Amino acid sequence: MKLLIAEDDISVCEMLRLFFQKEQFDATFVHDGLNAQARLEAEPWDFVILDWMLPGKDGITLCQQIRANADTPVILLTARDEEQDRIRGLEQGADDYVTKPFSPMELIARMKAVLRRYKSSSGGEAGDSEAGAGSSDSDILSYKNIAVNLSTRIVTVGDRTVSNLTPKEFDLFVLFLRYPKRVFTREQLLENIWGYDYIGEERTIDVHIRRLRNKVSSPEYPLIVTVWGVGYKLED
Structure with a gap:
């Protein structure tokens, strides 16, 4: 699975890198919103994880742009735990959100749950479209x-x-x-x-x-x- 992670905290990225390697995900990390946008425009992705408070361009704006053009699964990472903030993320098209601090295993579990829902919704493999x-x-x-x-x-x-x-x-x-x-x-x-x-x-x-x-x-x-x-x- 080709995975793009936009997160400006390098320590979080290094932690996630180890877990994604164990899951055999093909993970690419970027650390600001403008680089994330460039990668999103340059190539297709199977899954996108966005930090809400990215420098340059925030995760909410990137999520809106993704949803305007594609059905790519998106999870938001956020330190915001207010209900209205979580609702706003969902309203902009995020499939789920994970509140910081979080366990990498929780994130992977949520990713797999989102992927199961996408697979069930598509009625099979993407190539059957x-x-x-x-x-x-x-x-x-x-x-x-x-x-x-x-x-x-x-x-x-x-x-x-x-x-x-x-x-x-x-x-x-x-x-x-x-x-x-x-x-x-x-x-x-x-x-x-x-x-x-x-x-x-x-x-x-x-x-x-x-x-x-x-x-x-x-x-x-x-x-x-x-x-x-x-x-x-x-x-x-």
């Missing part, structure tokens, strides 16, 4: 004016195409679409989408639902609605 060209009717999930191609991962709402969903946003939308009248609690969504191995909190659901709504909804079609005191459902 071209299979969508010949997708069958069984690959299409539809409800009213919504259609989802499970092979190409393209969502159509009315006459509008949505192709920029992250893996977790896509999985959430598919779950709602399969059970359009069912109200899901936050605990149920965590269990179904993140799985038992997810080290997170229920507020994570609110962040992802908000991002999903912004991408798939419109004034005419609000789609995902809040059932106060319970959870969320697809509008019937």
